[in-house]
Amino acid sequence: MNRSTRTRRYIAAVPAALTAAALLLASCGDDSDSGDSTAAAGSSAASSASSGEHDHDHGSGEAEAVDAPQPRILTTYDGGILTLDANTLEVISDEKIEGFNRLNPVGDGRHAVVSTSAGFQLFDAGVWTEPHGDHTHSYAGDPELTDKVYEADKPGHVVRHDGKLILFSDGDGKIQTFNAEDFRDVTGGEGAPEPTVRTTDDPHHGVAIELADGTLVRTEGTEEERDTVLVEDSDGKEIASSSECPGVHGEAAAQGEAAAFGCEDGLLVYKDGEFTKIQATVDYARTGNQAGSEESTIVLGDYKTDKDAELERPTKITLTDTAAKTTKVVDIDTSYSFRSLGRGPAGEALILGTDGKLHVFDPSSGEETAAWDVVGEWEEPIEWQEARPTLFVQGDRAYVSEPSSKKLHIVDLSNGKILKSAELPEAPNELTGVTG
Secondary structure, three states: OOEEEOOOOOOOOOOHHHHHHHHHHHOOOOEEEEEOOOOOHHHHHHOOOOOOOOOOOOOOOOEEEEEOOOEEEEEEEEOOEEEEEEEOOEEEEEEEEOOEEEEEEOOOOOEEEEEEEEEEEEEEEEEEEEOOOEEEEEEEEOOEEEEEEOOOOOOOOEEEEOEEEEEEOOOOOEEEEEEEHHHHOOEEOEEOOEEEEOOOOOOOOEEEEEEEOOOOEEEEEOOOEEEEEEEEOOOOOEEEEEEOOOOOEEEEEEEOOOOEEOOOOEEEEEEOOOOEEEEOOOOOOEEEEEEEOOOOOOEEEEEEEEOOOOOOOOOOEEEOOOOOOEEEEOOOOOOOOOEEEEEEEOEEEEOOOOOOEEEEEEEOOOOOOEEEEEOOOOOOOOOOOOOOEEEEEEOOEEEEEHHHHOOEEEEEOOOOOOEEEEEOOOOOEEEEEEEO
């Protein structure tokens, strides 16, 4: 592992009113990541002064007690990972790591996993909150790319749902499942939990999700053909399956414990013990990337209809109601990429367009309710690993990157106001965050 370069910073004091509000959030708010929709308190809590009363050495540098949860944003660049203060966008650390690396939050409000050549490597963002009687204590220390690696041959999709973290290995079909909360007290990788492991017969480019009742819903297929989704009980026994999803790719969970999988001719939904195929109205209609919300039964997805395109730049989206079992195709008059889809705190459908606007849609009606200027116009690059403007939502804020200018912007999702913009030392690529 490469040595890291860390930029230490001191937490600045904020006005008393903000500090009081942050204290209230710290005492009463849910400061863990919950599924794909992170608690708003984690993103909007103000950076606050250190109390100095409960300093502890938690291994990842000396951690300081702080007055409220300290959310942080992580972004990869060509050669490393930057950790930023989620409110000020100040650079907290710069971890050097070679190659193209992907970022995924664990779901405990503190850690992320980095997809590397060796597997899924644990990243400690250095912020966490501990319950203490009728209140909580929050801490902030140095981020650290730990030595803990969950081995995987070609690490692939990472899914969080209902407090579970699921890692899928494309090379060997290994599925590693954790309780996300088991990571919460892990510092610097020491004492990291071990997974429950299952494997697939045909592992190519798969994905899995564990539902609240313990059933595992997973894909199966080869490089030449994949169309199958299987359901297994907690003992690994198959209880349902469907082969009605050609080109199956990706998943999203919706309100009501529904799991939707993208196909090349519509979507396949598993809910209440059975599969439903929602057939597209044309022969080829690929939905490969989706965004779900626990606040909505509707899943947002992309929509591509040119089977022979080297890179199709779609201008339509899908809104699939997993309860009504219907899909609505909406023309949005701008193209976008697979890193453009997100959901707001009330389940709003968010799309970062190549026109530079963050578009907001009512998922039920498909009506556009807002379009906010955030970045300059851009075009999706041919290579999927190449940096492009990216959307990440944490609570009531959208974080939008602008690699061409090395900038990152914070957008208030209640009104579209840009709360903060900052130029970073490197061009940001992937984005994620922790709530602290």
